[in-house]
Amino acid sequence: TLCTPPLQPNPPLLKAFTTTSLTIQWEPPEDGGKMLFNYHLQCKSTQERGAHIQEWGLLPQRSEWYTLDAKLGMQTEYTVRDICFEKYVFRVRAQNELGWSFFSDPSEKMRLERRL
Secondary structure: OOOOOOOOOOOOEEEEEOOOEEEEEOOOOOOOOOOOOEEEEEEEEOOOOOOOOOOOOOOOOOOOOEEEEOOOOOOOEEEEEOOOOOOEEEEEEEEEOOEEOOOOOOOOOEOOOOOO
């Protein structure tokens, strides 16, 4: 059997949110015949005026994907903290010893909800 890099994952899903964080999760894709050992997660603001993420110092470049973490190991969920009340999309890719999968399609738009 010919081994390959992993197949493209499905888009990440929203698992939980608070007023200051989003937790997203994803399912491991088919591994291509070699064990998966890493994930790479990115996000992008969908707001017209661009992204502003305090902790990361992300510049307002609406069309740019920003790497949240490229060394997640086998972790299949991630909590994003200290983001503002904008809408974001996320994508993930998987790695085995033969290389990286393609990034998933973008997730549905996600945002923190204001609690009054």
